Amino acid sequence: xxxxxxxxxxxxxxxxxxxxxxxxxxxxxxxxxxxxxxxxxxxxxxxxxxxxxxxxxxxxxxxxxxxxxxxxxxxxxxxxxxxxxxxxxxxxxxxxxxxxxxxxxxxxxxxxxxxxxxxxxxxxxxxxxxxxxxxxxxxxxxxxxxxxxxxxxxxxxxxxxxxxxxxxxxxxxxxxxxxxxxxxxxxxxxxxxxxxxxxxxxxxxxxxxxxxxxxxxxxxxxxxxxxxxxxxxxxxxxxxxxxxxxxxxxxxxxxxxxxxxxxxxx
Numbered sequence: 626x627x628x629x630x631x632x633x634x635x636x637x638x639x640x641x642x643x644x645x646x647x648x649x650x651x652x653x654x655x656x657x658x659x660x661x662x663x664x665x666x667x668x669x670x671x672x673x674x675x676x677x678x679x680x681x682x683x684x685x686x687x688x689x690x691x692x693x694x695x696x697x698x699x700x701x702x703x704x705x706x707x708x709x710x711x712x713x714x715x716x717x718x719x720x721x722x723x724x725x726x727x728x729x730x731x732x733x734x735x736x737x738x739x740x741x742x743x744x745x746x747x748x749x750x751x752x753x754x755x756x757x758x759x760x761x762x763x764x765x766x767x768x769x770x771x772x773x774x775x776x777x778x779x780x781x782x783x784x785x786x787x788x789x790x791x792x793x794x795x796x797x798x799x800x801x802x803x804x805x806x807x808x809x810x811x812x813x814x815x816x817x818x819x820x821x822x823x824x825x826x827x828x829x830x831x832x833x834x835x836x837x838x839x840x841x842x843x844x845x846x847x848x849x850x851x852x853x854x855x856x857x858x859x860x861x862x863x864x865x866x867x868x869x870x871x872x873x874x875x876x877x878x879x880x881x882x883x884x885x886x887x888x889x890x891x
Contacts, residue, residue, distance in 0.1 A: 632751050635726045635738040642672045642724045643742030672708035692834050703729040705837035711810035725812035727837025737838030739812045748816040748842050756819050756845035763846040766821040769872040771801045774824035777814045781830035797884045815839025818868045819846035825869035833860045849874040
């Protein structure tokens with residue numbers, strides 16, 4: 626019989642994986658390249674191996690989609706694992722990275738945790754239960770206009786070769802807003818939206834393991850979380866995200882759509 630996980634289980638696994646990241650931080654790493662700027666370290670693999678083994682031991686038969694090893698997508702019990710979100714930061718000693726674990730039941734995201742091991746910040750959410758940071762209830766910021774908003778984004782690994790590289794969107798949004806940050810961990814970007822530290826987030830060319838946990842956390846904190854075309858299912862291609870309080874989301878979606886409409890096909 627399949628066992629249903631609880632939020633405490635995800636938090637425990639994230640803390641243990643986070644310890645692996647913290648222990649390896651600012652050490653000499655073995656770096657491999659999945660692309661010209663897309664890195665993977667031995668710590669990514671060590672963290673992922675731990676999480677895969679824990680899920681297999683605790684929940685035999687559940688399916689897992691993980692960044693480094695791939696795996697199955699779909700089924701009644703589905704996990705989305707990013708063992709080290711922010712690998713480029715990590716490899717360079719920049720202290721902004723996380724462990725991300727999402728769980729979906731019958732195709733619906735149900736549980737999500739994102740753990741920042743250096744700050745010991747555990748973001749967690751259960752569907753219909755709200756979002757929390759170390760036990761403190763989270764709520765999104767109230768900025769309704771772009772000129773009041775501090776935004777965050779990211780760029781795809783193929784930005785040097787693809788016209789759809791977010792550079793025009795970045796240039797447009799930075800002139801309309803209070804500023805645009807690029808921090809390097811999609812999971813934490815979504816959590817910072819949930820915590821009200823940032824007002825709006827958009828990004829293209831992501832993967833389900835980047836989005837699953839953080840999207841649920843942001844939504845449970847009051848954000849509207851969609852794709853860049855307004856789609857509600859972030860776990861189907863093309864993977865993109867737009868997260869902000871509902872009023873700001875409407876304004877961001879309109880501006881990003883306007884910019885996209887002026888672009889030539891890739």
